[in-house]
Amino acid sequence: MSKTASAIRLTDLTLGYDRHPAVHHLSGEIASGSLTAIVGPNGAGKSTLLKGIAGALSPLDGNIALAAGRRLAYLPQQAELDRSFPIHVYDLVAMGLWNSAGIFGRIGRGSAAKVEAAIAAVGLAGFERRPIGALSGGQMQRALFARLLLQDADIILLDEPFTAIDARTTADLLALVQRWHGESRTVVAVLHDIETVRRAFPHTLLLARETVAWGETADVLTPANLLKARRMVEAFDSHAAPCERDAA
């Protein structure tokens, strides 16, 4: 597969809840090995789009095609994680081995070493035996990143991974994202902090229910585009008359 092949291709994609679209008529592709930020105002449909790509939400219309044989990992914004459940950080991280271990597979010495290494890589060495309920918000996000590391996915989807996380943790986790990018994995992240996007993400999709701009970050994040995105979301009426099929 060539370097410019697409990892994710969206074709006239409409996603939504209860037949009301949250994003509509989205077309485009995310190149294999690219590092893309999805930005846009609240309610622009960013999380919905990620959920759709992750396969957790079926399209109302159009389709999402992933390159064949690619493994996908998805970190939702608010994981439905039960933090009161009595297990240790080690076990939470080890869940990332599911693809190789499955229900019955043995987690041998090699895999155990991988778990330890992942925990060390996110800066949680020494926390293996802590119950997950004892972790702070930032430590929990580090643990979830360790699990992502173990998933060894080709396509990694992150929904607001740095929200409510301190600067130090953000920097550490961002370094991991850069590492994945360096390993030619495809990373797509929903982000709010425009400065982080400008600094670390080569590509950006500016979303406001539909594409406002999509391409090189510097071309996308212009004041004019950002203003346009905000106006579009404010004007959007999710109970509006059905879309005209041939409007374009």
Place this chain on the structure above:
Amino acid sequence: MPVFYDLFIGPFAEFDFMRRALVGIVALSVSGAPIGVFLMLRRMSLTGDAMAHAILPGAAIGYLVAGFSLPAMTLGGLAAGFAVALAAGAVARITVIKEDASLAAFYLISLALGVTIVSLRGSAVDLFHVLFGNVLALDDDVLVLLSGVATLSLLTLAALYRPLVMECVDPGFLRSVSRSGGVVHLTFLALVVLNLVAGFHALGTLLAVGLMMLPAAAARFWTADITRLILLASGFGMVAGYAGLVVSYSAGTNLPAGPAIILAAGALYLGSLLIGSQGGLLRRLLPRPHLQR
């Protein structure tokens, strides 16, 4: 030490029915307590209670058809348990009523229906037997059923352990890596019903759930580790079973064995609530100064 022997060992050495009761309770604890731990951790404690009641009309119909027949009452109980579990889930998904409310509705109907059906044919004694069981009258067939259910449950839990824990901790993650979540949930519910039906033969519909939930809840006050929690809950169940039988034997005919066992489990729970090392009341009421040199 004749007193010690008479109190704690003699009854079991002397009487077959005491040994059988003990074996039955050990079998129930081995599989019921771990299931209780998962019910508790999934905040489904009341679901277990509701399903235990729901078994009653099925078992009662079995009784109506065939009297005190083990296969008839077991099949009836299983059928009713599965039906209510599925129906409550479906009602919650399809209508605006939440699952707990629909479970409450189903189990109240089940309980009333079951008591009515048993009363149609049987006496008050029969009704008492169905509601509270008769742990001192376990015959070979019941013991085989109890140990069979325990074995099957343990093997199934072992096989499903990983996805079951993942479904509890992070269901979204399990969905993202595997489609097994739904199957795991349904299999787990089936195990709950199976163990409640087994428990029903020894402790009756109203108390069967006690040996499932009380040891689990008590164990939670002592450990924050899922493996130890399961082992401790099983141990608590066995201890409660043994203590209940001993107390009931010493008290003569005045204290029925089934309720004595559940009371013993209740005492373990209350004791743990009071002095447990993980969030027990005393630890909370008597705060110690934070760690200092």
